[in-house]
Amino acid sequence: MELGEIRRCSSVLIKIEKYIRYVEKLFIGIGGVLFMALMFLGAADVIGRYFFNKPIQGTLEASELMMGGMILLGWAYTMQINGHVKVDLVVNRYNPRAKAIANIVALILGLGLFCLVFWQSLILAIRFVNEHRVFQILPGPAGPYHFFVPVGAFFLCLELIIQIGHGIQELREGGAK
């Protein structure tokens, strides 16, 4: 591959990475709105029930959905900011090269896992939509909300691929800092 071609490819990849991370941030924005709604809805339900004897119907189901959306759509961004916890104690004692390899292996394991999660949850979500599943109290179909998992897993997979790419680049430059 010629130098010009490599540069073009890398600039396309950088753009793709930018777009993916933009979507991840957008999901966090949606999660923020859901979080505030979760807080207000829960408090309004308690106040309504305790002071006016009028609880808000379907609060629990709606709260569960909000939490689900917030967490599952937040998977990729949490990965982006290194928010998923790991024990670095042993790995930090490795030399930079071994450390970079351990990091790439950990990311590949995560990628394999979430590819399976994506595949299985997608099948399940499609099935629930086709079965026309409904909520117990809330109106409307329940099936579409199951797409939170495959969508979250898909973007987490993309984020893991980005990080594996960075890890390989780091390895070529001599290892992790």
Add this chain to the structure above:
Amino acid sequence: MSPIVISLLGLGILLLLFSQGVHIAFAFAIVGALGVVILKGPTAALTLLGTTPYDYATNSALLAIPLFILMGQFVYVSGISQELFNTAYKLVGRFHGGLALATNIAGTIFGACCGVSMAACATFGTIAYPEMVKYNYDRKLATGCIAAGGCLSDLIPPSNAFILFGVLTSTSIGALFIAGIIPGLILSFLNLVIIYFICRRNPTMGPPGQVFPFKEVLKSSYSVLWVLALFLLVIGGLFAGIFTPTEAGSIGALGAFIIALVRRKLNFSGLKSVLTNSITTTCFILTIIIGAMIFSKFLAISGLSATLGDWISTLAISRHVIMVCILIMYVILGMFMDVLSMILLTIPIVFPLVISLGFDPVWFGVMLTLVGEIGLLTPPVGMNVFVVSGVTKVPVGEVFSGITPFVIMMAVAMVIMYIFPDLSLFLPSIMM
């Protein structure tokens, strides 16, 4: 290969993956899924991977976790912690080690509205450490008391460790919250005693400060009222049976949000940062829970906990010896893992055993959290020590050596709680 051998191998592989830097949540899920593949076949494992994330991300029992995290974040941005520290200093600053005493008191009160000990450590590392440096406090004592004071957040309600323990063991979260109050206060008192004792023996480590008139102490206690009101609202509501822990979380988060607004400490960018931090913290905790649930399914299929329980019941030793062994195992495990991961890893195996031995689940929840706190302060993976070291720029080794007297106090608190279980069980027993 028998299911028990497979499950023990699974535990070994899990610890190996942890040590090699694989994310805790991912390691739990990978080993759990592989174990189910071996014991039940690939279809069962794939179904588990497809269903578990949605089931637990939308589990109503876990709703309290994000809400209490949000409450703690709002309290943090409202700037109450700085004022709490100032008030506590005006109250006890005149004594030997006054600033360290104030840090511990402020940590205790802050714990009443923040359920994450690392957040408390970061907060008081930023606020109290510069003050202690200004007054020539010993660096080991200063950082040690910040790390130890931060630990109180996990014991004094609301506490995420209690929520998780309650969900996993079907123990009342409200009862666990209430049960943590007296042990938290005892530990706080023991910390105060040891700080005073150290500084009295060697006044250069923590010289006494200025004496403030009582009027000024009262005047500055305005911020304490905010925290007190929030605490009474949340815990009082739970205690009186007005609302569930999840509802208490909603009310607490809304109360903290209003406090931050009234104090004019919350603008749009602050709100964005509060929400982002809360979502990412919730996300990593819930992802670990999802992974751990896949792993615990594998353990349940293998029958490890039942076999272990049967084996231990055949041993002719006192139940107290077994409990002490369990607690020592937790101290060792806590040195390498954080409290939440430790609870998730061990509860499916240990809890049935503890119940079969006749121990109270609420009391065990308190003991487990207390022992987890020791893990947060002991090498090699004392998370609170790393946070304090990061904030104060004091070398980790120095913080670890400063923490020793406080770890001893925690051990004393554990012995007291063990001998007098009613200290933690009394308040839940009178709960409505």
